[in-house]
Amino acid sequence: MKKQIVIIMVLYFILTIFNNIGHPVTPAFVRDLNIPEVFFGIFFATMSFGMMLAAPIWGGFGDQGKRKLSIILGTIIYAVGQLGFVFSNNQYLMILFRLIAGLGIAAPMTLFIAMVISYSKEKRVSNLAILSALSILGPAIGYQIGGLLGDSEGLKTILPSNSFENVFIVQAILMVLFALMVFLFVKELKTNNGVISKRNPFKSLAKIKTLDYKLILFLISLSLITMGSTNIAKYLDVYFNDLGHSTTSLGNVVLVTGIVSVVTSIFIVPIVSKFKKQLSFIIVIQFLSAIIIFFVFRASNFMLAIYSFYNVYNMFKAIYLPLEQNYIAKSADDDSIGTITGIRQSFVSIGNVIGPLLGGLIYSIKPLRLFDSSGILFILGGIILLFVLKRDKKSVQEEIVYES
Numbered sequence: 223m224k225k226q227i228v229i230i231m232v233l234y235f236i237l238t239i240f241n242n243i244g245h246p247v248t249p250a251f252v253r254d255l256n257i258p259e260v261f262f263g264i265f266f267a268t269m270s271f272g273m274m275l276a277a278p279i280w281g282g283f284g285d286q287g288k289r290k291l292s293i294i295l296g297t298i299i300y301a302v303g304q305l306g307f308v309f310s311n312n313q314y315l316m317i318l319f320r321l322i323a324g325l326g327i328a329a330p331m332t333l334f335i336a337m338v339i340s341y342s343k344e345k346r347v348s349n350l351a352i353l354s355a356l357s358i359l360g361p362a363i364g365y366q367i368g369g370l371l372g373d374s375e376g377l378k379t380i381l382p383s384n385s386f387e388n389v390f391i392v393q394a395i396l397m398v399l400f401a402l403m404v405f406l407f408v409k410e411l412k413t414n415n416g417v418i419s420k421r422n423p424f425k426s427l428a429k430i431k432t433l434d435y436k437l438i439l440f441l442i443s444l445s446l447i448t449m450g451s452t453n454i455a456k457y458l459d460v461y462f463n464d465l466g467h468s469t470t471s472l473g474n475v476v477l478v479t480g481i482v483s484v485v486t487s488i489f490i491v492p493i494v495s496k497f498k499k500q501l502s503f504i505i506v507i508q509f510l511s512a513i514i515i516f517f518v519f520r521a522s523n524f525m526l527a528i529y530s531f532y533n534v535y536n537m538f539k540a541i542y543l544p545l546e547q548n549y550i551a552k553s554a555d556d557d558s559i560g561t562i563t564g565i566r567q568s569f570v571s572i573g574n575v576i577g578p579l580l581g582g583l584i585y586s587i588k589p590l591r592l593f594d595s596s597g598i599l600f601i602l603g604g605i606i607l608l609f610v611l612k613r614d615k616k617s618v619q620e621e622i623v624y625e626s
Contacts, residue, residue: 227341227349229407231356234334236403237297238360239367240396241327244304244389246365246472247372249463251386257313259460263582265307265320266456270574272324273331273567280329281336281564289333289560290408294401296329301397308390328567336563339551346551347495350544355487358540362480368393369473433565436613437553441569443606444546447508448573450599451539453581454515457592460585465524475528482533483540491541500545501611507538508604512597519593
């Protein structure tokens with residue numbers, strides 16, 4: 223059991239590296255094609271829309287005992303989508319291929335989390351914290367690699383296309399190799415009673431109707447918080463480009479934030495996981511994150527603020543993710559973990575769809591307004607969580623009265 227958790231985490235880490243190699247060069251690539259800046263948000267939103275649609279379905283397939291096959295198929299679909307995106311040279315075809323990529327990547331992004339939850343009974347928060355750290359460090363390394371490849375003259379001598387296209391070619395090759403690794407090393411999980419769910423995976427979204435309204439409010443809050451954090455992460459790329467910094471400089475910043483997040487997950491999250499009032503702590507994190515973001519992008523020394531206060535924000539983000547995943551996982555049983563995880567991914571993807579679409583418009587008016595709006599979204603998410611917390615306390619009191 224422990225060996226499989228390690229294998230899953232290592233593979234997930236590799237996935238997050240490969241999955242993010244193309245991100246540092248995407249803004250420059252889109253601008254090279256003279257495509258309007260607003261399409262940068264549309265491309266990301268379209269991919270997230272694909273993930274929103276597909277995540278519960280892939281989760282349903284996972285609950286039928288087809289996690290390994292689903293991850294392999296999804297990874298290959300994603301690789302095809304990335305190649306189509308970079309070689310179509312037409313913004314409308316690029317939107318289509320972004321949708322295809324999103325439909326594919328939803329499988330591994332959903333099912334690896336479901337696997338860790340399935341294998342984790344006693345140390346769920348700790349394992350999710352490690353997965354959270356890897357989900358931040360992996361992209362940081364991916365950004366670093368992608369940034370270096372984007373600036374690399376040597377890669378141009380190996381591949382005949384331009385440097386930006388080369389990065390996506392390398393990424394697609396790596397994703398196919400990743401699918402092979404999944405085929406060789408992942409073992410399919412059986413449920414405790416040996417019975418595999420036969421529910422139609424295409425009807426997985428119907429499970430939303432049966433969710434407790436407190437969980438639905440929590441998921442809505444998750445969407446708002448995701449909107450804010452996604453816009454910060456994605457438009458920080460564009461902002462760096464606008465300020466004249468190189469892709470290597472961006473890669474360095476993201477790498478440092480990844481290291482900070484890993485250290486937080488290893489040393490701080492295990493302590494926080496012992497707190498009884500985790501939801502209260504999540505709420506405090508959102509309000510403090512908003513304050514930090516309001517300050518960082520107004521700081522007179524922007525790079526100093528990025529390397530200092532911005533990393534405090536990333537510490538909070540690293541703490542929030544495993545606590546949030548654990549809260550949602552409590553609503554799942556052994557036969558519905560994939561589906562619940564898929565529904566969670568759908569709400570994350572809703573934030574990733576709406577966020578960049580609105581973010582692109584806001585950023586085109588004034589970049590600072592974009593980052594301010596993220597802070598406001600953190601506050602709104604925190605306010606909704608206050609209602610969830612109030613209802614949780616009321617439920618506990620009702621149980622005490624009932625038992626007495």
